[in-house]
Amino acid sequence: MSNTIQVSPQRTISGELAVPGDKSISHRAAILAGLSDGTCRVENFLSSEDCVNTLRAMGQLGVRYEVVKGTEEQPEDLLIHGCGNELKAPDQELDCGNSGTGMRLLAGVLASQKFDSVLVGDESLSGRPMGRVMIPLGEMGAQIDARGEKEGCAPLHISGGSLKAIEYDMPVASAQVKSAVLLAGLFASDTTVVYQPATTRDHSERLLNYFGVKVVTEGNRISTEGGQKVTARDLVVPGDVSSAAFWIVAAAVTPGSKLTLTNVGLNPTRTAIITVLKRMGARITDTIEHQDGGEPRGVIEIEGGTLTGTEILPEEVPNLIDEVPILAVAGILSEGTMTIRNAHELRVKETDRIDTVVKNLRAMGGEVEEFDDGMIIPGGQKLKGAQLDSYGDHRIAMAFAIAGLLAESGETTIVNTACVNTSYPTFSQHLKKISS
């Protein structure tokens, strides 16, 4: 992928696409298959930098894997030979690249290992808060030292050991923190319990259950007993609804568009973007066709029209947190007003996404009111093509490529877009396909 994306306004968005595998599920598949007691065939693995880094980290920890479709750099189908909880000490640092999910989930696994390890990341990841996993994992008995320049940030030096179960009341609604604690809980004595302040994506719970580890969810209380075996299972990773979201919005706000997205994950803890767009008047149908690894997947069909802004409810925020950049683009092009509040977490993503969304909307001539926890966007505006920066954030790059397609006039150039490879390496090909 080149380091620039250029787009011109497009009147309609049509065709059919299969978006690549789900990022959250691919990370978890690499980890759980690696901890399993046998060989797992994982198909439609997301061959993006983030997930490949997690796979390589598992490789450094002694997990063997073979690529059966794709390449070493971009594996699509894999045979992962689990080592049944017998990981080995890595002889080098484990590089998580840009991925908060990779680093936080791996910290959960490494907390219980009888060896020392070091997790490192790129500049963005080295500025993101790790205290949120260090605190509960420390309570379980792990020693984790954050040695970054910024307090509480990577590199993380982990001295694992035997863990005790805890009951953890999570202060932030974070699936990454929940998952880190549950993964550590796999190796702890007794029953680990996590209380989440709001429902967050439940891929870890679903996948752990699929791999034979009983995880019980009662409302926002999630529990699992330590010492359970991870049983090898084959898995087909569904397409990523967060990647689909770019095309869903592009088609939904352009009258005359007709787009079909196949094989998309339709896990209800991820589809708030569809619920919200429907509430805005979007004509979207989503139909579940398969259920693999406990994850529903199916087809999304979108017909373009005129949308009306809405207020995002506090409980919806965690389930569309990654879609806020593209939702903001939908809001500015809709009638009425779009209100996105209670979203402080956006400030600690790959970039401060409140800041980067607001800057880029304004650069395209948009009017937006910024708050500490979100933004209010008056609708009915037109966007103008502009020179933009992704600030190294994949979702900003892609959301504003779509904004450029939907602009009233003028070409949009986004620089610094190699970051798109962290989650959607084929984005530019798909962009060409639906807009040609």
Ligand code: S3P
């Ligand atoms: C993810 C959880 C979310 C999300 C991230 C992926 C996961 O982060 O933003 O892209 O796979 O668990 P938080 O759980 O920290 O909000």
